[in-house]
Amino acid sequence: MLLAGATASLAGAQGEDASPEKEAGIPVTDPLVVEKCGSCHAADSKGNLSRISWSRTTPEGWAQAIKRMVRLNGLDISPDQSRAIVASLSTSHGLSPEEAKAVMYIPEKRMIDETNIPNDDVRGACAACHAMGQPLSWRRSRHEWKLLQDLHVALYSQADAQYRRPAAVPPGAAPAEGEAPAKKRTRGEVALEWIRKAAPLHTPEWAAWSARVRSPKLAGEWLVTASVPGKGRYVGTMTLAAGGADRFTTRTVLRPIDGEGPAITRTGSGLVYAGYGWRGMSQGGGAGAPDALGNAAREAMWFDPDQKSGDGRWYWGEYHEFGYDVKLTRASAEPAVLAVVPGRLKVGTKGARLRILGHNLPAQPGDVDLGSGVTVRRVVSVSPGEWVVEADVAPAAPSGPRDVVLAGAVLEKAFPVYRSVDFMKVVPETGLARLGGARHPKGYQQFEALGFENGPDGKQGTADDVALGPIDVAWSIAEFPTVWYDDDVKFVGKLSPAALFTPNVDGPNPERRFGRNNYGEVWATATARAEKDKFGRPLTARGFLVVTVPSFQRWDQPEVSK
Known part of the structure:
Protein backbone atom coordinates (compact mmCIF):
# COMPACT_ATOMS: atom_id res chain seq x y z
CA MET A 1 0.00 0.00 0.00
CA LEU A 2 1.07 3.56 -0.60
CA LEU A 3 1.26 6.48 1.77
CA ALA A 4 1.44 9.88 0.12
CA GLY A 5 1.68 13.26 1.77
CA ALA A 6 3.94 14.34 4.60
CA THR A 7 6.56 11.59 4.41
CA ALA A 8 7.01 11.88 0.63
CA SER A 9 6.97 15.67 0.66
CA LEU A 10 9.53 15.81 3.45
CA ALA A 11 11.85 13.47 1.60
CA GLY A 12 11.52 15.59 -1.52
CA ALA A 13 12.25 18.78 0.39
CA GLN A 14 15.37 17.34 1.97
CA GLY A 15 16.70 15.93 -1.29
CA GLU A 16 17.56 12.52 -2.65
CA ASP A 17 20.11 11.73 0.05
CA ALA A 18 17.36 11.91 2.71
CA SER A 19 15.62 8.85 1.29
CA PRO A 20 15.78 5.88 3.67
CA GLU A 21 15.74 3.44 0.74
CA LYS A 22 18.83 1.25 0.40
CA GLU A 23 17.62 -0.62 -2.70
CA ALA A 24 17.57 0.55 -6.30
CA GLY A 25 14.19 1.88 -7.34
CA ILE A 26 12.31 1.32 -10.60
CA PRO A 27 12.13 4.68 -12.42
CA VAL A 28 8.76 6.10 -13.45
CA THR A 29 8.86 7.29 -17.05
CA ASP A 30 5.16 7.79 -17.89
CA PRO A 31 4.45 11.57 -18.00
CA LEU A 32 0.87 11.07 -16.80
CA VAL A 33 1.99 9.12 -13.72
CA VAL A 34 4.57 11.81 -12.96
CA GLU A 35 1.96 14.55 -13.44
CA LYS A 36 -0.78 13.03 -11.28
CA CYS A 37 1.41 11.40 -8.61
CA GLY A 38 4.53 13.58 -8.53
CA SER A 39 3.03 16.37 -6.43
CA CYS A 40 3.11 14.07 -3.39
CA HIS A 41 5.55 11.38 -4.45
CA ALA A 42 8.83 13.24 -4.79
CA ALA A 43 11.14 12.54 -7.72
CA ASP A 44 14.89 12.00 -7.51
CA SER A 45 17.61 12.46 -10.11
CA LYS A 46 17.24 8.85 -11.30
CA GLY A 47 13.58 9.23 -12.23
CA ASN A 48 12.28 7.43 -9.14
CA LEU A 49 9.09 8.59 -7.44
CA SER A 50 9.10 8.08 -3.69
CA ARG A 51 7.13 5.04 -2.57
CA ILE A 52 5.94 4.14 -6.10
CA SER A 53 9.38 3.23 -7.45
CA TRP A 54 9.88 0.71 -4.65
CA SER A 55 6.63 -1.19 -5.20
CA ARG A 56 5.26 -3.58 -7.80
CA THR A 57 1.78 -5.11 -7.96
CA THR A 58 -1.17 -6.29 -10.05
CA PRO A 59 -3.70 -4.08 -11.86
CA GLU A 60 -6.05 -4.59 -8.91
CA GLY A 61 -3.32 -3.48 -6.51
CA TRP A 62 -2.64 -0.25 -8.38
CA ALA A 63 -6.38 0.46 -8.72
CA GLN A 64 -6.74 -0.03 -4.97
CA ALA A 65 -3.84 2.36 -4.32
CA ILE A 66 -5.37 5.07 -6.53
CA LYS A 67 -8.73 4.76 -4.79
CA ARG A 68 -6.99 5.14 -1.46
CA MET A 69 -5.22 8.27 -2.67
CA VAL A 70 -8.59 9.70 -3.71
CA ARG A 71 -10.21 8.94 -0.36
CA LEU A 72 -7.36 9.76 2.03
CA ASN A 73 -5.34 12.39 0.19
CA GLY A 74 -7.82 14.09 -2.11
CA LEU A 75 -6.21 13.03 -5.39
CA ASP A 76 -7.96 14.77 -8.29
CA ILE A 77 -8.07 12.28 -11.15
CA SER A 78 -10.53 11.38 -13.89
CA PRO A 79 -11.65 7.81 -14.62
CA ASP A 80 -9.77 7.82 -17.93
CA GLN A 81 -6.60 9.04 -16.26
CA SER A 82 -6.96 6.44 -13.53
CA ARG A 83 -7.34 3.60 -16.05
CA ALA A 84 -4.34 4.83 -18.01
CA ILE A 85 -2.16 4.96 -14.88
CA VAL A 86 -3.24 1.48 -13.80
CA ALA A 87 -2.33 0.14 -17.25
CA SER A 88 1.02 1.94 -17.23
CA LEU A 89 2.10 0.91 -13.73
CA SER A 90 0.89 -2.67 -14.24
CA THR A 91 3.49 -2.95 -16.98
CA SER A 92 6.39 -0.88 -15.64
CA HIS A 93 5.81 -1.71 -11.96
CA GLY A 94 3.84 -4.93 -12.21
CA LEU A 95 4.46 -8.62 -11.60
CA SER A 96 6.10 -11.13 -13.86
CA PRO A 97 3.78 -13.81 -15.28
CA GLU A 98 5.20 -16.35 -12.83
CA GLU A 99 4.65 -14.05 -9.86
CA ALA A 100 1.11 -13.19 -10.96
CA LYS A 101 0.14 -16.80 -11.63
CA ALA A 102 0.61 -17.70 -7.96
CA VAL A 103 -2.00 -15.14 -6.85
CA MET A 104 -4.46 -15.29 -9.76
CA TYR A 105 -7.09 -16.61 -7.38
CA ILE A 106 -7.43 -13.06 -6.06
CA PRO A 107 -8.55 -11.35 -9.32
CA GLU A 108 -10.44 -14.54 -10.24
CA LYS A 109 -12.46 -14.16 -7.00
CA ARG A 110 -11.99 -17.75 -5.92
CA MET A 111 -12.68 -18.96 -2.40
CA ILE A 112 -9.88 -21.39 -1.62
CA ASP A 113 -8.00 -22.77 1.33
CA GLU A 114 -4.69 -20.94 1.03
CA THR A 115 -1.53 -23.05 1.23
CA ASN A 116 0.90 -20.12 0.98
CA ILE A 117 0.88 -19.26 4.71
CA PRO A 118 4.08 -20.57 6.31
CA ASN A 119 3.07 -20.63 9.97
CA ASP A 120 0.52 -19.50 12.54
CA ASP A 121 2.44 -16.32 13.33
CA VAL A 122 2.17 -15.07 9.76
CA ARG A 123 -1.43 -16.24 9.65
CA GLY A 124 -2.28 -14.29 12.79
CA ALA A 125 -0.41 -11.16 11.73
CA CYS A 126 -1.66 -11.01 8.13
CA ALA A 127 -4.32 -13.55 7.17
CA ALA A 128 -6.57 -12.99 10.18
CA CYS A 129 -8.14 -10.03 8.36
CA HIS A 130 -7.63 -10.68 4.65
CA ALA A 131 -6.44 -13.37 2.26
CA MET A 132 -2.69 -13.98 2.22
CA GLY A 133 -2.91 -13.42 -1.52
CA GLN A 134 -3.49 -9.72 -0.80
CA PRO A 135 0.04 -8.91 0.40
CA LEU A 136 1.56 -11.58 -1.88
CA SER A 137 0.12 -9.66 -4.84
CA TRP A 138 2.75 -7.00 -4.07
CA ARG A 139 6.52 -6.82 -4.26
CA ARG A 140 8.20 -4.17 -2.12
CA SER A 141 11.57 -3.07 -0.84
CA ARG A 142 12.44 -3.96 2.74
CA HIS A 143 11.68 -0.39 3.80
CA GLU A 144 8.31 -0.39 2.04
CA TRP A 145 7.22 -3.57 3.80
CA LYS A 146 7.95 -1.90 7.14
CA LEU A 147 5.98 1.18 6.09
CA LEU A 148 3.06 -1.07 5.16
CA GLN A 149 3.07 -2.52 8.66
CA ASP A 150 3.16 0.99 10.10
CA LEU A 151 0.19 1.96 7.92
CA HIS A 152 -1.83 -0.93 9.29
CA VAL A 153 -1.04 0.14 12.85
CA ALA A 154 -2.09 3.71 12.04
CA LEU A 155 -5.38 2.77 10.38
CA TYR A 156 -6.49 -0.41 12.13
CA SER A 157 -6.26 -0.77 15.90
CA GLN A 158 -6.69 -4.54 15.69
CA ALA A 159 -3.54 -4.81 13.56
CA ASP A 160 -1.43 -3.31 16.34
CA ALA A 161 -2.80 -5.87 18.80
CA GLN A 162 -2.13 -8.73 16.41
CA TYR A 163 1.42 -7.59 15.66
CA ARG A 164 2.31 -7.29 19.36
CA ARG A 165 1.32 -10.81 20.31
CA PRO A 166 4.28 -13.04 21.17
CA ALA A 167 5.40 -15.31 18.37
CA ALA A 168 5.11 -19.03 18.85
CA VAL A 169 8.60 -20.39 19.41
CA PRO A 170 8.98 -24.11 18.57
CA PRO A 171 10.67 -26.11 21.37
CA GLY A 172 14.43 -26.01 20.96
CA ALA A 173 14.31 -23.52 18.09
CA ALA A 174 17.46 -21.48 17.57
CA PRO A 175 17.18 -17.68 17.79
CA ALA A 176 16.96 -15.69 14.58
CA GLU A 177 20.18 -14.44 13.01
CA GLY A 178 21.65 -11.64 15.13
CA GLU A 179 19.07 -12.10 17.88
CA ALA A 180 19.86 -12.70 21.53
CA PRO A 181 18.45 -15.99 22.83
CA ALA A 182 16.52 -14.23 25.58
CA LYS A 183 14.62 -11.93 23.24
CA LYS A 184 11.07 -12.96 22.39
CA ARG A 185 9.89 -11.92 18.98
CA THR A 186 6.39 -10.75 18.16
CA ARG A 187 4.07 -11.95 15.42
CA GLY A 188 4.62 -8.69 13.59
CA GLU A 189 8.39 -9.19 13.56
CA VAL A 190 8.08 -12.75 12.31
CA ALA A 191 5.65 -11.73 9.57
CA LEU A 192 7.82 -8.81 8.45
CA GLU A 193 10.92 -10.99 8.29
CA TRP A 194 9.07 -13.61 6.22
CA ILE A 195 7.33 -11.26 3.76
CA ARG A 196 10.58 -9.42 3.03
CA LYS A 197 12.09 -12.70 1.86
CA ALA A 198 8.96 -14.06 0.16
CA ALA A 199 8.09 -10.92 -1.83
CA PRO A 200 11.15 -8.70 -2.40
CA LEU A 201 11.15 -5.82 -4.85
CA HIS A 202 13.80 -7.28 -7.15
CA THR A 203 13.48 -10.90 -8.33
CA PRO A 204 15.05 -12.91 -11.18
CA GLU A 205 11.57 -13.43 -12.63
CA TRP A 206 10.88 -9.71 -12.81
CA ALA A 207 14.32 -8.92 -14.20
CA ALA A 208 13.76 -11.43 -17.01
CA TRP A 209 10.19 -10.37 -17.79
CA SER A 210 10.74 -6.59 -17.68
CA ALA A 211 13.34 -7.02 -20.41
CA ARG A 212 11.04 -8.98 -22.72
CA VAL A 213 7.53 -7.68 -22.00
CA ARG A 214 5.69 -7.02 -25.26
CA SER A 215 2.28 -6.07 -26.54
CA PRO A 216 -0.18 -8.96 -26.67
CA LYS A 217 -0.87 -10.48 -30.09
CA LEU A 218 -3.98 -12.40 -29.17
CA ALA A 219 -6.30 -11.67 -32.11
CA GLY A 220 -7.69 -14.77 -33.76
CA GLU A 221 -9.56 -17.92 -32.81
CA TRP A 222 -9.05 -19.71 -29.50
CA LEU A 223 -10.31 -23.13 -28.46
CA VAL A 224 -12.13 -23.08 -25.14
CA THR A 225 -12.89 -25.77 -22.59
CA ALA A 226 -14.98 -24.65 -19.64
CA SER A 227 -16.66 -26.12 -16.60
CA VAL A 228 -19.36 -24.62 -14.41
CA PRO A 229 -20.05 -26.19 -11.00
CA GLY A 230 -23.50 -27.73 -11.04
CA LYS A 231 -23.90 -27.18 -14.80
CA GLY A 232 -21.26 -29.38 -16.44
CA ARG A 233 -18.51 -29.04 -19.03
CA TYR A 234 -18.45 -27.09 -22.29
CA VAL A 235 -16.27 -26.77 -25.37
CA GLY A 236 -16.22 -24.11 -28.04
CA THR A 237 -14.37 -21.19 -29.55
CA MET A 238 -13.54 -17.66 -28.52
CA THR A 239 -12.76 -15.17 -31.28
CA LEU A 240 -10.67 -12.15 -30.30
CA ALA A 241 -10.53 -9.06 -32.51
CA ALA A 242 -8.11 -6.19 -31.90
CA GLY A 243 -9.94 -3.12 -30.63
CA GLY A 244 -7.07 -0.73 -29.90
CA ALA A 245 -3.89 -0.78 -27.88
CA ASP A 246 -3.98 -3.93 -25.75
CA ARG A 247 -7.78 -4.06 -26.16
CA PHE A 248 -9.90 -6.74 -27.77
CA THR A 249 -13.53 -7.56 -28.49
CA THR A 250 -14.73 -11.13 -28.02
CA ARG A 251 -17.33 -13.55 -29.31
CA THR A 252 -17.54 -16.91 -27.57
CA VAL A 253 -19.67 -19.90 -28.53
CA LEU A 254 -19.83 -22.81 -26.08
CA ARG A 255 -21.75 -26.06 -26.35
CA PRO A 256 -22.34 -28.64 -23.61
CA ILE A 257 -20.17 -31.72 -24.08
CA ASP A 258 -23.04 -34.04 -23.21
CA GLY A 259 -24.96 -32.69 -26.20
CA GLU A 260 -27.93 -31.62 -24.08
CA GLY A 261 -29.05 -28.02 -24.14
CA PRO A 262 -28.47 -25.12 -26.53
CA ALA A 263 -25.18 -23.50 -27.35
CA ILE A 264 -24.20 -20.44 -25.32
CA THR A 265 -23.09 -17.31 -27.16
CA ARG A 266 -21.32 -14.55 -25.27
CA THR A 267 -19.94 -11.23 -26.51
CA GLY A 268 -17.70 -8.81 -24.69
CA SER A 269 -14.39 -7.00 -24.52
CA GLY A 270 -11.16 -7.11 -22.60
CA LEU A 271 -7.92 -5.34 -21.80
CA VAL A 272 -4.55 -7.05 -21.42
CA TYR A 273 -2.17 -5.74 -18.75
CA ALA A 274 1.59 -6.26 -18.93
CA GLY A 275 1.29 -8.53 -21.96
CA TYR A 276 -0.43 -11.44 -20.19
CA GLY A 277 -3.13 -10.33 -17.70
CA TRP A 278 -6.65 -10.33 -19.20
CA ARG A 279 -9.43 -8.36 -17.51
CA GLY A 280 -12.72 -8.21 -19.38
CA MET A 281 -16.49 -8.39 -19.37
CA SER A 282 -18.97 -10.43 -21.39
CA GLN A 283 -22.61 -11.40 -21.45
CA GLY A 284 -24.96 -13.70 -23.29
CA GLY A 285 -28.64 -14.41 -23.73
CA GLY A 286 -30.79 -16.13 -21.18
CA ALA A 287 -29.85 -13.97 -18.21
CA GLY A 288 -32.28 -13.75 -15.33
CA ALA A 289 -31.90 -16.57 -12.81
CA PRO A 290 -28.98 -15.99 -10.44
CA ASP A 291 -27.05 -18.95 -11.89
CA ALA A 292 -28.06 -18.41 -15.55
CA LEU A 293 -25.08 -18.94 -17.85
CA GLY A 294 -25.93 -15.88 -19.90
CA ASN A 295 -25.54 -13.43 -17.03
CA ALA A 296 -23.07 -10.58 -17.44
CA ALA A 297 -19.69 -11.69 -16.10
CA ARG A 298 -16.29 -10.26 -15.35
CA GLU A 299 -13.32 -12.13 -16.80
CA ALA A 300 -9.90 -12.60 -15.22
CA MET A 301 -7.43 -14.71 -17.22
CA TRP A 302 -3.71 -15.36 -17.37
CA PHE A 303 -2.09 -15.90 -20.78
CA ASP A 304 1.15 -17.81 -21.07
CA PRO A 305 4.01 -15.59 -22.26
CA ASP A 306 4.21 -17.67 -25.46
CA GLN A 307 0.65 -16.40 -26.17
CA LYS A 308 -0.52 -19.88 -27.15
CA SER A 309 -2.60 -20.78 -24.09
CA GLY A 310 -4.42 -19.24 -21.16
CA ASP A 311 -6.76 -19.98 -18.28
CA GLY A 312 -8.88 -18.19 -15.72
CA ARG A 313 -12.39 -17.58 -14.48
CA TRP A 314 -15.43 -15.69 -15.75
CA TYR A 315 -17.54 -14.86 -12.71
CA TRP A 316 -20.72 -13.12 -11.65
CA GLY A 317 -23.04 -12.78 -8.65
CA GLU A 318 -23.13 -10.24 -5.85
CA TYR A 319 -20.46 -12.26 -4.07
CA HIS A 320 -18.80 -13.60 -7.25
CA GLU A 321 -20.12 -17.05 -6.38
CA PHE A 322 -20.96 -18.19 -9.93
CA GLY A 323 -18.48 -18.69 -12.73
CA TYR A 324 -16.91 -20.56 -15.62
CA ASP A 325 -13.49 -22.13 -15.11
CA VAL A 326 -11.89 -21.79 -18.55
CA LYS A 327 -8.85 -22.98 -20.44
CA LEU A 328 -7.85 -21.52 -23.80
CA THR A 329 -5.61 -22.86 -26.56
CA ARG A 330 -4.82 -20.91 -29.71
CA ALA A 331 -6.45 -22.57 -32.70
CA SER A 332 -4.20 -23.60 -35.58
CA ALA A 333 -4.27 -25.85 -38.62
CA GLU A 334 -3.10 -28.71 -36.42
CA PRO A 335 -5.66 -31.05 -34.85
CA ALA A 336 -6.52 -30.60 -31.18
CA VAL A 337 -8.39 -32.83 -28.73
CA LEU A 338 -10.53 -30.88 -26.25
CA ALA A 339 -12.61 -33.37 -24.25
CA VAL A 340 -13.80 -36.96 -24.01
CA VAL A 341 -17.34 -38.11 -23.18
CA PRO A 342 -18.15 -39.97 -20.94
CA GLY A 343 -15.82 -38.73 -18.24
CA ARG A 344 -14.72 -42.16 -16.91
CA LEU A 345 -14.55 -45.85 -17.89
CA LYS A 346 -14.82 -48.85 -15.60
CA VAL A 347 -12.45 -51.80 -15.95
CA GLY A 348 -13.95 -54.74 -17.80
CA THR A 349 -16.28 -52.55 -19.86
CA LYS A 350 -17.00 -53.84 -23.37
CA GLY A 351 -18.03 -51.71 -26.33
CA ALA A 352 -18.03 -48.39 -24.49
CA ARG A 353 -18.90 -45.60 -26.87
CA LEU A 354 -16.66 -42.54 -26.50
CA ARG A 355 -17.09 -39.14 -28.12
CA ILE A 356 -13.77 -37.39 -28.70
CA LEU A 357 -14.41 -33.68 -29.15
CA GLY A 358 -11.80 -31.58 -30.89
CA HIS A 359 -10.77 -29.16 -33.59
CA ASN A 360 -9.49 -29.89 -37.10
CA LEU A 361 -9.68 -33.63 -36.48
CA PRO A 362 -8.95 -35.86 -39.52
CA ALA A 363 -11.87 -36.45 -41.86
CA GLN A 364 -10.89 -40.08 -42.40
CA PRO A 365 -10.73 -42.86 -39.78
CA GLY A 366 -7.25 -43.52 -38.42
CA ASP A 367 -5.32 -44.50 -35.34
CA VAL A 368 -6.44 -43.32 -31.94
CA ASP A 369 -4.74 -44.29 -28.69
CA LEU A 370 -6.76 -44.31 -25.46
CA GLY A 371 -3.97 -45.44 -23.16
CA SER A 372 -2.92 -48.54 -21.26
CA GLY A 373 -5.52 -51.30 -21.09
CA VAL A 374 -8.04 -49.49 -23.30
CA THR A 375 -8.43 -50.94 -26.80
CA VAL A 376 -10.27 -49.21 -29.63
CA ARG A 377 -12.66 -51.76 -31.12
CA ARG A 378 -13.79 -49.60 -34.05
CA VAL A 379 -14.20 -46.02 -35.21
CA VAL A 380 -17.92 -45.34 -35.50
CA SER A 381 -17.89 -41.90 -37.12
CA VAL A 382 -15.54 -39.01 -37.82
CA SER A 383 -15.86 -35.27 -38.41
CA PRO A 384 -13.53 -32.27 -37.89
CA GLY A 385 -15.17 -31.60 -34.53
CA GLU A 386 -15.92 -35.07 -33.18
CA TRP A 387 -14.85 -38.68 -33.42
CA VAL A 388 -16.98 -41.48 -32.02
CA VAL A 389 -15.24 -44.74 -31.16
CA GLU A 390 -16.07 -47.99 -29.39
CA ALA A 391 -13.56 -49.30 -26.88
CA ASP A 392 -12.97 -52.18 -24.48
CA VAL A 393 -11.32 -51.82 -21.09
CA ALA A 394 -9.30 -54.83 -19.98
CA PRO A 395 -10.26 -56.34 -16.59
CA ALA A 396 -6.63 -55.97 -15.47
CA ALA A 397 -6.25 -52.38 -16.70
CA PRO A 398 -4.56 -50.21 -14.06
CA SER A 399 -6.61 -47.48 -12.44
CA GLY A 400 -5.76 -43.89 -13.23
CA PRO A 401 -6.08 -41.14 -15.81
CA ARG A 402 -5.52 -41.80 -19.52
CA ASP A 403 -4.14 -39.60 -22.27
CA VAL A 404 -5.88 -39.54 -25.64
CA VAL A 405 -3.70 -39.37 -28.76
CA LEU A 406 -5.35 -38.73 -32.11
CA ALA A 407 -3.51 -37.70 -35.28
CA GLY A 408 -0.62 -36.37 -33.22
CA ALA A 409 -2.86 -34.32 -30.93
CA VAL A 410 -2.65 -35.20 -27.24
CA LEU A 411 -5.10 -34.48 -24.44
CA GLU A 412 -3.44 -35.35 -21.16
CA LYS A 413 -5.53 -36.94 -18.40
CA ALA A 414 -8.56 -36.95 -20.66
CA PHE A 415 -10.51 -39.52 -18.63
CA PRO A 416 -9.90 -41.98 -15.77
CA VAL A 417 -10.13 -45.76 -15.69
CA TYR A 418 -11.42 -47.11 -12.38
CA ARG A 419 -12.59 -50.21 -10.55
CA SER A 420 -15.03 -48.76 -8.06
CA VAL A 421 -16.28 -45.53 -6.60
CA ASP A 422 -14.81 -45.86 -3.11
Missing part, protein backbone atom coordinates in the same frame (compact mmCIF):
# COMPACT_ATOMS: atom_id res chain seq x y z
CA PHE A 423 -15.75 -42.50 -1.63
CA MET A 424 -17.20 -39.10 -2.45
CA LYS A 425 -16.41 -35.52 -1.55
CA VAL A 426 -18.78 -32.59 -1.47
CA VAL A 427 -17.15 -29.44 -2.86
CA PRO A 428 -16.70 -26.94 -1.54
CA GLU A 429 -16.02 -28.70 1.75
CA THR A 430 -16.88 -25.44 3.50
CA GLY A 431 -19.43 -23.24 1.75
CA LEU A 432 -20.67 -19.73 2.49
CA ALA A 433 -24.05 -18.20 1.69
CA ARG A 434 -25.46 -14.84 2.72
CA LEU A 435 -29.01 -13.95 3.63
CA GLY A 436 -30.69 -11.27 1.56
CA GLY A 437 -33.72 -10.21 -0.40
CA ALA A 438 -35.27 -7.66 1.92
CA ARG A 439 -32.68 -4.87 1.70
CA HIS A 440 -29.55 -6.64 0.52
CA PRO A 441 -28.79 -9.08 -2.33
CA LYS A 442 -28.49 -12.77 -1.59
CA GLY A 443 -25.28 -14.77 -1.75
CA TYR A 444 -25.77 -18.28 -3.13
CA GLN A 445 -23.71 -21.45 -2.84
CA GLN A 446 -23.39 -24.17 -5.48
CA PHE A 447 -22.29 -27.64 -4.37
CA GLU A 448 -21.07 -30.68 -6.30
CA ALA A 449 -20.49 -34.30 -5.33
CA LEU A 450 -17.30 -35.81 -6.77
CA GLY A 451 -16.39 -39.48 -6.79
CA PHE A 452 -12.98 -41.05 -6.10
CA GLU A 453 -11.29 -44.43 -6.19
CA ASN A 454 -8.81 -45.16 -3.43
CA GLY A 455 -6.05 -45.82 -5.95
CA PRO A 456 -3.26 -48.42 -5.89
CA ASP A 457 -2.53 -48.02 -2.17
CA GLY A 458 -6.13 -48.77 -1.27
CA LYS A 459 -6.29 -45.81 1.12
CA GLN A 460 -8.65 -42.87 1.05
CA GLY A 461 -7.27 -39.36 1.00
CA THR A 462 -3.79 -40.07 -0.36
CA ALA A 463 -1.92 -38.75 -3.38
CA ASP A 464 -2.80 -41.70 -5.65
CA ASP A 465 -6.59 -41.33 -5.27
CA VAL A 466 -8.25 -41.37 -8.71
CA ALA A 467 -10.64 -38.46 -9.33
CA LEU A 468 -13.75 -39.65 -11.19
CA GLY A 469 -15.78 -36.48 -11.59
CA PRO A 470 -19.40 -35.70 -10.63
CA ILE A 471 -21.58 -38.48 -9.22
CA ASP A 472 -25.37 -38.75 -9.52
CA VAL A 473 -26.69 -38.05 -6.02
CA ALA A 474 -29.72 -36.89 -4.07
CA TRP A 475 -29.22 -33.74 -2.00
CA SER A 476 -30.51 -32.70 1.40
CA ILE A 477 -29.54 -30.44 4.27
CA ALA A 478 -29.11 -31.57 7.87
CA GLU A 479 -28.64 -29.81 11.17
CA PHE A 480 -25.17 -28.87 12.35
CA PRO A 481 -25.74 -28.77 16.13
CA THR A 482 -23.89 -25.61 17.08
CA VAL A 483 -26.69 -24.53 19.41
CA TRP A 484 -29.30 -26.87 20.85
CA TYR A 485 -32.87 -26.45 19.59
CA ASP A 486 -32.06 -23.69 17.10
CA ASP A 487 -33.50 -25.65 14.13
CA ASP A 488 -31.29 -23.98 11.51
CA VAL A 489 -32.56 -26.35 8.80
CA LYS A 490 -36.02 -24.77 9.02
CA PHE A 491 -34.81 -21.21 8.58
CA VAL A 492 -31.54 -20.84 6.65
CA GLY A 493 -32.82 -21.61 3.14
CA LYS A 494 -33.33 -24.35 0.57
CA LEU A 495 -31.01 -26.70 -1.34
CA SER A 496 -32.28 -27.52 -4.84
CA PRO A 497 -32.05 -30.98 -6.49
CA ALA A 498 -29.16 -29.53 -8.52
CA ALA A 499 -27.34 -28.56 -5.27
CA LEU A 500 -27.85 -24.80 -5.55
CA PHE A 501 -28.43 -23.37 -2.08
CA THR A 502 -30.73 -20.34 -1.97
CA PRO A 503 -30.60 -18.52 1.39
CA ASN A 504 -33.61 -17.15 3.22
CA VAL A 505 -34.44 -13.46 3.52
CA ASP A 506 -32.45 -11.26 5.89
CA GLY A 507 -33.85 -9.59 8.94
CA PRO A 508 -35.20 -10.78 12.31
CA ASN A 509 -37.66 -13.65 12.06
CA PRO A 510 -40.53 -13.52 14.61
CA GLU A 511 -41.17 -17.22 14.04
CA ARG A 512 -37.72 -18.11 15.28
CA ARG A 513 -36.66 -18.54 18.88
CA PHE A 514 -35.63 -15.16 20.33
CA GLY A 515 -36.64 -13.54 17.00
CA ARG A 516 -33.21 -14.19 15.57
CA ASN A 517 -32.12 -13.67 11.99
CA ASN A 518 -32.20 -16.67 9.62
CA TYR A 519 -28.47 -17.36 9.86
CA GLY A 520 -27.13 -20.75 10.88
CA GLU A 521 -24.89 -23.70 10.11
CA VAL A 522 -25.99 -26.87 8.32
CA TRP A 523 -24.62 -29.84 6.42
CA ALA A 524 -25.17 -30.17 2.66
CA THR A 525 -25.50 -33.94 2.32
CA ALA A 526 -25.10 -35.97 -0.88
CA THR A 527 -26.41 -39.54 -1.12
CA ALA A 528 -25.37 -41.55 -4.18
CA ARG A 529 -28.22 -43.00 -6.20
CA ALA A 530 -26.26 -46.00 -7.50
CA GLU A 531 -22.86 -46.23 -5.81
CA LYS A 532 -22.56 -48.39 -2.68
CA ASP A 533 -19.99 -48.77 0.06
CA LYS A 534 -18.48 -52.12 1.10
CA PHE A 535 -21.50 -52.80 3.33
CA GLY A 536 -23.95 -52.29 0.47
CA ARG A 537 -25.15 -48.90 1.71
CA PRO A 538 -25.37 -45.83 -0.55
CA LEU A 539 -22.22 -43.71 -0.49
CA THR A 540 -22.68 -40.42 1.30
CA ALA A 541 -20.67 -37.25 1.76
CA ARG A 542 -21.34 -33.85 3.21
CA GLY A 543 -20.09 -30.30 3.10
CA PHE A 544 -20.29 -27.68 5.82
CA LEU A 545 -22.38 -24.62 5.01
CA VAL A 546 -22.34 -21.34 6.90
CA VAL A 547 -25.34 -19.12 6.21
CA THR A 548 -24.53 -15.67 7.49
CA VAL A 549 -25.76 -12.09 7.30
CA PRO A 550 -25.31 -9.83 4.27
CA SER A 551 -22.02 -8.05 3.72
CA PHE A 552 -22.98 -4.66 5.10
CA GLN A 553 -19.69 -2.98 4.17
CA ARG A 554 -17.83 -3.25 0.88
CA TRP A 555 -14.16 -2.32 0.90
CA ASP A 556 -14.10 -1.50 -2.80
CA GLN A 557 -16.12 1.68 -2.50
CA PRO A 558 -18.33 2.39 -5.53
CA GLU A 559 -17.98 6.14 -5.12
CA VAL A 560 -14.35 5.95 -6.23
CA SER A 561 -14.69 3.05 -8.66
CA LYS A 562 -16.49 4.77 -11.51
